Amino acid sequence: MLVGEILHKVSKLIIVVVFILSIALLMSTSFYKNNVMVNKGEEQTYFYNGNKNIECLYYNTADFLNVKEYNLNKDAGTIHGCIVPHHLLAKDLIHEVFQNIKKDEYKTVVLIGPDHESVNKGKIFTTLSDYQTPMGILETDDKITSELLKNSFIIANDEKLTKEHSTSSIVPFIKNYLDDVKVITLVLTKQVTLEDIDLLVEKLYENVNMDETLFIASVDFSHYLDLDNANKMDLISMDAIKNKDIKRIMTFNNDNLDSPNSVVTMLKMMDKAKLNGNVLNNSNSELILKDNINETTSYITYLFY
Numbered sequence: 291m292l293v294g295e296i297l298h299k300v301s302k303l304i305i306v307v308v309f310i311l312s313i314a315l316l317m318s319t320s321f322y323k324n325n326v327m328v329n330k331g332e333e334q335t336y337f338y339n340g341n342k343n344i345e346c347l348y349y350n351t352a353d354f355l356n357v358k359e360y361n362l363n364k365d366a367g368t369i370h371g372c373i374v375p376h377h378l379l380a381k382d383l384i385h386e387v388f389q390n391i392k393k394d395e396y397k398t399v400v401l402i403g404p405d406h407e408s409v410n411k412g413k414i415f416t417t418l419s420d421y422q423t424p425m426g427i428l429e430t431d432d433k434i435t436s437e438l439l440k441n442s443f444i445i446a447n448d449e450k451l452t453k454e455h456s457t458s459s460i461v462p463f464i465k466n467y468l469d470d471v472k473v474i475t476l477v478l479t480k481q482v483t484l485e486d487i488d489l490l491v492e493k494l495y496e497n498v499n500m501d502e503t504l505f506i507a508s509v510d511f512s513h514y515l516d517l518d519n520a521n522k523m524d525l526i527s528m529d530a531i532k533n534k535d536i537k538r539i540m541t542f543n544n545d546n547l548d549s550p551n552s553v554v555t556m557l558k559m560m561d562k563a564k565l566n567g568n569v570l571n572n573s574n575s576e577l578i579l580k581d582n583i584n585e586t587t588s589y590i591t592y593l594f595y
Contacts, residue, residue: 343422344452348459351424353381354466360386363570363593368394371505371560371567371594373553374463376403376456379578380510380589383571384460387591388467390570396504398431399464400474400494402556403456403508404549411481414444414490416474417451421458425465431472434497438474441493443486451475456508456549468504478551484540487551491558500563505594507556512588513544517576520588524572528590531557531567560594567594 369391374384405415418435421428438444452458454477464473476490511527512520527546530538534557542550560567570591576583 343420343427344417344448344458346421346423346458346461347452348378348455349424349462350378350381353378354462357385358382360389362390362393363568365568366390366593367595369593369595370500370503370563370565371507371556371592372570373507373509373556373567373590373592374460375510375589375591376459376508377510377575377587377589378459379575379587380573382578383573383589383591384463386571387593388463390593391504392467394504395502396468396471397502398434398474398498398504399468399471400476400498400503400505400559401457401460401464401508402476402478402506402552403454403460404552405450405454405477405479406456406548407454408479408481410445411479412443412483412486413479414482414486415447415450415454415477415479416444417448418446419448419451421461421465421473423462423465425462425469428461428465429472431474434494435474437497438476438490438493441486441489443482444476444490450477456552460506460508464506471504474498476555478549478555480549480551482551484536484554487555487558491555491562494559495562505556505559507549507552509547509549509552510587511547511590512574512586513548514585514587515545516584517574517586520574520586524588524590528569528572531592534561556594565594567592 372387372391374387416435416438418430418432420430439446457475457477512523515523523546531553536554539550539554547553570593572590575587
């Protein structure tokens with residue numbers, strides 16, 4: 291009888307333990323599904339759950355480990371603008387730019403990049419939401435963004451800002467290097483007109499403190515050409531940027547770069563501030579991969595000071 295009671299109690303205890311473990315496993319699985327880090331080729335994608343912030347989908351932990359320390363451009367004064375790639379294959383070029391700019395003090399970052407889909411022709415997308423990054427929350431400057439949204443061609447769209455890698459891939463770098471700045475994100479469709487770019491530039495100039503603001507244009511240059519032809523296109527692009535040849539830049543296609551509008555916006559903002567840009571670096575996916583490929587992507591980084 292005593293043995294029977296003991297066995298009965300043990301069996302009940304086992305059932306309770308199994309039940310608790312099952313619940314724990316379900317909760318763990320649910321959390322994993324909603325906070326998963328998925329390997330996708332070169333990128334590790336993070337999905338966050340339980341907040342209303344924009345998810346930081348383009349992030350690779352390895353890109354922020356054992357980062358090389360780059361020599362700073364000693365000729366650069368206070369930097370108020372830069373052009374960086376958004377292809378994370380070129381992460382070293384992005385780090386080099388941010389190591390140059392982190393020496394300066396900023397309260398606001400204006401991040402500009404292309405809308406690769408460009409379905410809503412002529413529109414510029416932004417967000418009032420903050421970003422969830424692996425380094426913490428990067429806040430959006432909702433006051434200035436709200437002013438920009440008074441223009442009919444500028445639309446708040448969190449889904450667009452989540453998926454568009456031209457800007458979301460740069461957000462972790464901003465948080466990593468500049469920490470407590472606030473960001474204004476602008477994603478430009480290919481069909482944005484020069485007239486609307488001028489309106490955007492005027493609105494930004496009216497609302498930001500230029501002395502405390504950094505402008506970042508997230509742009510990849512020549513696409514789908516072999517290395518020799520990509521290098522030729524890079525020379526043409528650099529010449530047009532150097533000479534601030536807006537009309538010429540607006541005619542460029544993927545042979546030169548993926549977002550003429552973003553570069554033109556940057557040049558017009560820097561012209562307002564009476565700043566000039568200099569090339570920091572120039573590279574190509576073939577050189578980075580150290581392998582012959584028929585369709586390359588080239589990268590040119592700039593500092594404006």
